[in-house]
Amino acid sequence: MCEEHAGIARRALFVTGAAAALTLGSVSFAAADGQDQETRTVRGTLPTGSPDFVYVPVEVPAGVRELKVAYTYDKPSVPAGTAGNALDIGIFDEHGTELGGRGFRGWSGGARSEFFVRADDATPGYLPGPVRKGTWHIALGPYTVAPQGLNYEITVTLTYGEPGITPEPVYPPARAKGRGRAWYRGDCHLHSWYSDGRRTPAEIAALARAAGLDFINSSDHNTHSAHAHWAAAAGDDLLVMLGEEVTTRNGHVLALGTEPGTFVDWRYRARDNRFGRFARRIRGAGGLVVPAHPHATCVGCGWKFGFGDADAVEVWNGPYTPDDEVTLADWDNMLVASVREGGRGWIPAMGNSDAHRDPDVVGSPQTVVLADDLTREAIQDGIRAGRSYVAESNRVSLSFTASGPRGEHAGIGGRLEVPRDAPVTVRLEVTGAPRCTVRLVTDQGVLFTGDPLPVSGTGTVEWATTPQYAAYVRAELRHETAAGPLPGALAAFTNPIFLGR
Incomplete structure (x- = not known):
């Protein structure tokens, strides 16, 4: 074993066109020279305020069958309220670290302490493929650094020999057996063991079926490595769309329903003015751009890129919490702003579970979409058009409509085309929401x-208005509240119906 020190003093600063990053001194290996295996260990220290990404070059010779990396870092005690090391x-x-380039081979974030890559296999989160000669780069992301600094140790092991054969990827179909134009239930924010989740695709699919879902979306953090492992989990009864949760330092965004094998880079902040490029990348690959949990309180989770590139926004994420309530209010303010533009350019809402592991509940909440069929494009069209509502489970069903004096009619996400002073009847039918308030x-x-619904959870509400009094109307179902004037947690909510011409 050979040991090297790779401290900050040996760094060379470079700029990728987005966030600044550090490149440390190279880790070099000799040619195989009759050896089966070689190992190098490097150590270093990252100070507080380190760049978002630090790259450790590894000079890989020819004839390598497998590359394995293991790492550790210290976690000293820190004062209350101070971030520790992560x-x-x-x-x-060998294709390099260029932003959005071809070099990506895997990411596990902080979920794993070691990984391997070879032609015929790779650790979940990483892509199998040949370990070719050239300069590879281990990417370190100092998420947070303690005041004492972050001491790390990386061990790189090369195993020599004939490479295996890289399997041809098989992806799930873009269509399942649907019911024609109907309401379909889905959860588009799910994590498997291909990032920081603990469930296999098969386990997630089983939970999705048990939750009454018709479609799901694979959204592992900063990697598309799971895409080739979902085919066996899909079926006539479950549409599996493929995507990624693009996890930047200024917020997370779902790439929802991209073409198989699509990688979306995440190595930028809002100040780098790069998000528009990768939003176009998502759309160019057939996906939707959906900012996730915009007001989440974890470090780097709050959405800082604005909503100009969003196709929808994840208003409700997992168990309903105060940050979801803030997001709901913020989204409603965006609806009001869109009224000034005649309702054009409004951003639909959706809800997802963000389930990672037990006891996270797949399908709570879920987005219920009116789509022409159970296909990727039809589901995306329904989400993009706002023909959807969000429910805490498949027990809750809604029918929400607005009608005018001459039989005019509009549903969720639509517009009721009547004069400003025309009488409008808004009708909400609910099942599966006992004691909830409309x-x-x-x-x-x-x-x-309204008054609380009966214990049967079934009820109908009608309300009269005009377009000049209400430019849009949307419905909420709230659980009973325990204290004061604050509304209870959501059981369901709809996208709006716009009123007037």
Whole structure:
């Protein structure tokens, strides 16, 4: 074993066109020279305020069958309220570390302490493929650094020999057996063991079926390595779309329903002015751009890129919490702003579980979409158009419509084309929400609050208005609240119906 020190003093600063990063001194290996295996260990220290990414070059000779990396770092005690050490890891191959380039070979964030890559297999989160000669780069992401600094140790092991054969990827179909134009239930924010989840695709699919879901979306953090492992989990009864949770230092965004094998880079902040490029990358690959949990309180989770590139926004993420309530209010404010533009350019809402492991519940919440069929494109069209509502489970079902004096009719995500002074009847039918309270929300605020539904959870509400009084109306179902004037947690909510021409 050969040991080297790779401290900050040996760094060379470079700029990728986005965030600045550090490249440390290279780790070099001799040619195989009759050896079966070689190992190198490097140590270093990252100070507080380190760049978002630090790259350790590894000079890989010819004839390598497998590359393995293991790493550790210290976690000293820190004062209350001070961030401790957290160090993510991944790797780029001989194609380099260019932003959005071809070099990506895997990322496990902080979920694993070691990984391997070879032609016929790789650790979950990493892509199998030949270990070719050239300069590879171990990517370190100092997520947070303690005041004492972050001491790390990386051990790189090369195993020599004939490479295996890289399997041809098989992807799930873009269509399942649907019911024609109907309401379909889905969860588009799920994590498997291909990032920081603990469930296999098969386990997630089984939970999705048990939750009454028709479609799901694979969204592992910063890697598309799971894409080739979902085919066996899909079926006539379950549409599996492929994507990624693009996890930047200024917020997370779902790439929802991209073409198989699509990689979306995450190594930039809002100040780098690069997000638009990767939003176009998502759309160019047939996906939707959906900012996730915009007001989440974890470090780097709050959304800082604005919503100009968003196709939808994840308003409800997992168990309903105060940050979801803030996101709901923020989204409603965006609806009001869109009214000034005649309702054009409004951003639909959706909800997802963000389930990682037990006891996270797949399908809580879930987005219920009116789509022409159970296909990737039809589901995406429904989400993009806002023909959807969000429910805490498949027990909750809604029918929400607005009608005018001459039989005019509009549903969720639509517009009721009637004069400003025309009488409008808004109707909400609910099942599966015992003791929940109906609220109807407009651009003026909450204008109707009903009595709690009976214990059967079934009820119908009608409300009369005009377009000049309410530019839009949306419905909420709230659980009973325990304290004061605050509304209870959501059981369901709809996208709006716009009123007037």
